[in-house]
Amino acid sequence: MEFSSKLIEKAVNEIAQLPGIGKRTALRLVLHLLKQPKEQTGFLAQALTTMREDIKYCENCHNISDNAVCEICSNKNRNHQVVCVVEDIRDVMAIExxxxxRGVYHVLGGKISPIDGVGPSQLKIATLVEKVKEGKISEVIFALSSTMEGDTTNFYIYKQIADAAIIISTIARGIAVGDELEYADEVTLGRSILQRVPFEKSFKSN
Amino acid sequence: MEFSSKLIEKAVNEIAQLPGIGKRTALRLVLHLLKQPKEQTGFLAQALTTMREDIKYCENCHNISDNAVCEICSNKNRNHQVVCVVEDIRDVMAIExxxxxRGVYHVLGGKISPIDGVGPSQLKIATLVEKVKEGKISEVIFALSSTMEGDTTNFYIYKQIADAAIIISTIARGIAVGDELEYADEVTLGRSILQRVPFEKSFKSN
Structure with missing residues (x-):
């Protein structure tokens, strides 16, 4: 792509480094910004810079937070003995x-994925194991994606905390609410039969 | 969507104002930036701000340019009597x-579209009509999209320059190269028959 302006070219190249955005889309975004008032681009640039510079991670659960300890971890009405292990802030938002x-979270910051060059040392696993060993936790709930990487991460952590006297659970896998049975894959369907629950439990919350 | 951080929320809201990007995608982009070195966000923000602040438009053809007159308009090897009317910089790039x-361009900056609130006065039509009236042009080529808005814009400009002693042409509409005839829509196919060209001309450039 040849641009008539170096400024445009630079902006397009920077935007096109974002995942899922190619040069054509980047150019469309740039042209959109050019049609908007100058302030909008200013606000956008400012929000990105401030976000990147000032972002903090909760020192307890490693979730993104504006304070040293996040709102969930500093909430005394929550059960701090039950810890839900998730991949990133999106999963926290989804579960919330x-x-x-009503427990608290532990955000790993990703999952073990050799293909993407992510090993256990890049994730916040050590602090979780530490918390468990300190005996402050009664239950660890794994809530990672049901993928190869998610299962590997689950198992890696499990091996390190298996001898602790705590409950270790994982979120239920089964037929999604609203799904037709005939379209479910056989692994999911098989698992949902093996891990069936008492009927009265199925419509109660908690 | 509830965010655990105001900084994230602000960045997501700003990004989600871009066309075709919703809040989920915006959050994905923000989380990506957080995993990259701080400089990348800095470069991105800087490129956007500089682009928006310092952008110039060629005073002759209104194309985006880093100088007062763009490279195409200041190129003496090009035919300045033949002017191709296009919508925006993307079309210039595509034709280039x-x-x-080998002629020059006139960039309208959009097309007449009452639904989007774009009227003729917001487009660079007056300067084109002026150029034609000054008698410096021998041919105007319309190269707008083959849509309702494109045709309206074509016709609006045509009415204002129709009495000038110049050639007014429009790019050929027809079966795209590589297309199967049976899948072509009937309007395009019909037009391509009506506007057939001598066979020898069909494989010669210029």
Whole structure:
């Protein structure tokens, strides 16, 4: 792509480094910004810079937070003995949205994935193991994606905390609510039969 | 969507104002930036701000340019009597890529579209009409999209320059190279028959 302006070219190249955005899309975004008032680009640039510079991670659960300890970890009404292990802030948001979890989180910051060059040392696993060994936790709930990488991460952590006298659980895998049985894959369906629950439990919350 | 950090929320909201990007995608982009070195976000923000602040438009053809007159308009080897009317810089880039056009451009900056609130006065139509009336132009080529808005814009400009003693042409509409005839829509196919060209001309450039 040849641009008539170096400024445009530079902006397009920077935007095109973002995942899922190619040069054509980047050019479309740049042209959109040019049609908007100058302030909008200013606000966008400012928000990105401030976000990147000032971002903090909760020192307890490693979730993104504006304070040293996040709102969830500093909430005394939550059960700090039950820790839900998740991949990143999106999973925290998703679980919080359900309104079904009153414990706290531990955000790993990713999952073990040799293909992407992510090993256990890049994840916040050590602090979780430490918390468990300090005896402050009664239950660890794994809530990672049901993928090869998620399962590997689950198992890696499990091996390190298996002898602790705590409950180690994982979120239920099964037929999604609203799904037709005939379209479910056989692994999911098989697992949902093996891990069936008492009927009265199935419509109660908590 | 509830965020655990105001900084994240602000960045996501700003990004989500871009066309085609929703809040989920915006959050994905933000999390990506957080995993990259701080400099990358800095470069991105800087490139956007500089681009928006320092951008110039060629005073002759209104294309985006780093100088007062763009490279195409200041190129003496090009035919300044033949003016190709296009919508924006992307069309200039696309036509330049073909290597088939040696004239100059006139960039309207959009097309007439009442639905989007774009009227003729917001486009660079007056300067084109002026150029034609000054008698410096021998041919105007319309190269706008083949849509309702494109045709409206073509026709609006045509009415204002129709009495000038110049050639007014429009790019050929027809079956795209590589297309199967049976899948072509009937309007395009019909037009390509009506506007058939001598066979020898069909494989010669210029």
């Amino acid at each position: 949205n359900t309104g079904q979890f | 890529n073909t290597g088939q056009f």
